[in-house]
Amino acid sequence: MNLPEEFLSKMKEILKEEFDQFIKVYDFDSYKGFRVNTAKVSVEEFIKKMGIEFEKVPWCKDGFYYTEEIRLSKHPYYFAGLVYIQEPSAMFPVEALDIKEGEKVLDLCAAPGGKSIQIAARLGQNGLLVSNDVKPSRIKALVKNVENLGLTNIVILNNKPKEIAESYGAYFDKILVDAPCSGEGMFRKDPTAAKKWTSNHPEKYVNLQRSIMTEVDELLKVDGEIVYSTCTFEVEENEGIIDWFLKKHKNYEVVEIKKYEGFSDGIEINGNENLKKAARIYPHRVKGEGHFICKLKKVRESGAEWTFQPQRFEVDREDLKIFEKFCNKYLNIDLSYFKDRVFYKKASKLYLGFEGPFDKITPLRNGLLLGEVYKGRFYPSAHLIASLKCENLKVAINFSQDDERLWRYLKGETIENKENLNGFVGICVDGFTLGWGKAEGHIIKNYFPKGWRLE
Numbered sequence: 427m428n429l430p431e432e433f434l435s436k437m438k439e440i441l442k443e444e445f446d447q448f449i450k451v452y453d454f455d456s457y458k459g460f461r462v463n464t465a466k467v468s469v470e471e472f473i474k475k476m477g478i479e480f481e482k483v484p485w486c487k488d489g490f491y492y493t494e495e496i497r498l499s500k501h502p503y504y505f506a507g508l509v510y511i512q513e514p515s516a517m518f519p520v521e522a523l524d525i526k527e528g529e530k531v532l533d534l535c536a537a538p539g540g541k542s543i544q545i546a547a548r549l550g551q552n553g554l555l556v557s558n559d560v561k562p563s564r565i566k567a568l569v570k571n572v573e574n575l576g577l578t579n580i581v582i583l584n585n586k587p588k589e590i591a592e593s594y595g596a597y598f599d600k601i602l603v604d605a606p607c608s609g610e611g612m613f614r615k616d617p618t619a620a621k622k623w624t625s626n627h628p629e630k631y632v633n634l635q636r637s638i639m640t641e642v643d644e645l646l647k648v649d650g651e652i653v654y655s656t657c658t659f660e661v662e663e664n665e666g667i668i669d670w671f672l673k674k675h676k677n678y679e680v681v682e683i684k685k686y687e688g689f690s691d692g693i694e695i696n697g698n699e700n701l702k703k704a705a706r707i708y709p710h711r712v713k714g715e716g717h718f719i720c721k722l723k724k725v726r727e728s729g730a731e732w733t734f735q736p737q738r739f740e741v742d743r744e745d746l747k748i749f750e751k752f753c754n755k756y757l758n759i760d761l762s763y764f765k766d767r768v769f770y771k772k773a774s775k776l777y778l779g780f781e782g783p784f785d786k787i788t789p790l791r792n793g794l795l796l797g798e799v800y801k802g803r804f805y806p807s808a809h810l811i812a813s814l815k816c817e818n819l820k821v822a823i824n825f826s827q828d829d830e831r832l833w834r835y836l837k838g839e840t841i842e843n844k845e846n847l848n849g850f851v852g853i854c855v856d857g858f859t860l861g862w863g864k865a866e867g868h869i870i871k872n873y874f875p876k877g878w879r880l881e
């Protein structure tokens with residue numbers, strides 16, 4: 427693999443005698459990893475159902491390595507949202523953030539959502555994750571992932587960090603800044619990133635990283651924590667940003683990160699020894715690509731703290747009745763199942779979401795999209811069924827993996843059924859929900875979303 431000369435000489439300076447080992451990894455393929463979506467299935471149940479002894483990623487409790495032969499992205503459990511394919515080192519920033527159930531967390535640079543998914547599953551039903559990204563094209567992938575994995579505790583924003591700070595104020599217990607960066611740590615996995623790299627690349631990113639980090643203090647509660655991470659080796663984009671931030675914010679301390687075997691210390695610059703508490707991940711020392719992770723704690727107040735007045739939502743009783751009728755007919759749950767959130771309607775769509783400072787910023791998605799109310803009827807969403815269990819459905823067709831109708835359903839085809847049915851039917855695999863079908867006698871029309879299908 428051809429790597430830019432200037433990049434190599436910088437790496438020689440950083441790694442010194444380890445450089446020869448480092449450069450050898452580029453002759454080998456990168457490691458493949460996945461995480462179990464614990465919002466839908468426990469790790470134990472998933473492993474048992476797969477019947478495979480996967481090697482564990484040491485630094486992530488629900489992360490595993492897999493090999494090409496498993497064809498995970500074609501497996502029915504992938505379509506059922508039980509797994510998320512993620513580069514193994516990229517699983518560490520959220521581990522370092524040490525999420526507790528019920529916290530309020532902001533993922534400021536979130537798309538396509540690998541780390542948001544990890545955070546949301548850890549937060550549980552009482553937590554709230556606000557996931558933001560500035561790029562609309564990347565947000566689409568984030569929304570798809572959140573829906574497909576059945577996550578309901580996420581507000582998705584497409585705003586500038588400054589706008590979020592002006593709206594939410596110091597509302598969050600934890601913030602993840604997985605910053606846009608020059609991407610040097612991903613050259614092996616993504617050789618086109620190496621081709622695009624130029625020596626002024628890091629400098630361009632430093633300005634962007636600084637502008638993002640400028641807003642985080644206003645968003646974080648006292649005693650709250652930030653994890654700043656990148657997938658680059660550049661000192662200016664890593665320790666350089668932290669050093670710059672600490673000089674501006676005397677009320678923050680660097681928190682020592684638990685280092686797993688093979689992790690390296692951060693690099694001391696400008697005489698700041700605390701930067702060694704950060705972690706560097708190099709591909710020649712662990713089974714994963716390059717990353718930098720640093721954790722900061724806000725130990726004192728920085729100024730006037732304030733939080734927003736939530737915008738109240740109103741929902742028409744008639745719309746709720748229509749939804750309730752659908753629940754009674756098709757689901758084994760009633761409205762009390764949805765008790766901890768607020769119902770609201772936007773255009774014809776009915777949501778179950780969170781109140782927030784939404785007079786100033788408008789979420790692209792707020793919680794769970796239940797479905798559409800149209801001409802007195804309710805049409806359930808793919809997000810709704812992805813968030814439910816097979817046993818929540820009154821009428822479900824539960825396929826085993828060797829049923830050829832499962833594969834046809836995943837491809838978007840109409841399927842047949844022995845029983846004579848009418849109306850919405852939940853399609854499941856091995857007891858896990860996949861999507862809706864609509865029965866007309868022995869024929870089941872396919873409602874599995876187009877962008878989710880097996881190609």
Ligand SMILES: C[S@@+](CC[C@H](N)C(=O)[O-])C[C@H]1O[C@@H](n2cnc3c(N)ncnc32)[C@H](O)[C@@H]1O
Pocket residue numbers: 534535536537538539540541542558559560561564586587604605606607634638
């Ligand atoms: C490293 S990627 C994030 C990957 C993501 N955390 C994940 O795990 O899937 C960095 C993201 O930052 C976004 N970004 C760039 N400038 C930004 C800004 N000013 N504010 C917020 N996000 C920004 C990019 O669109 C990109 O999606």
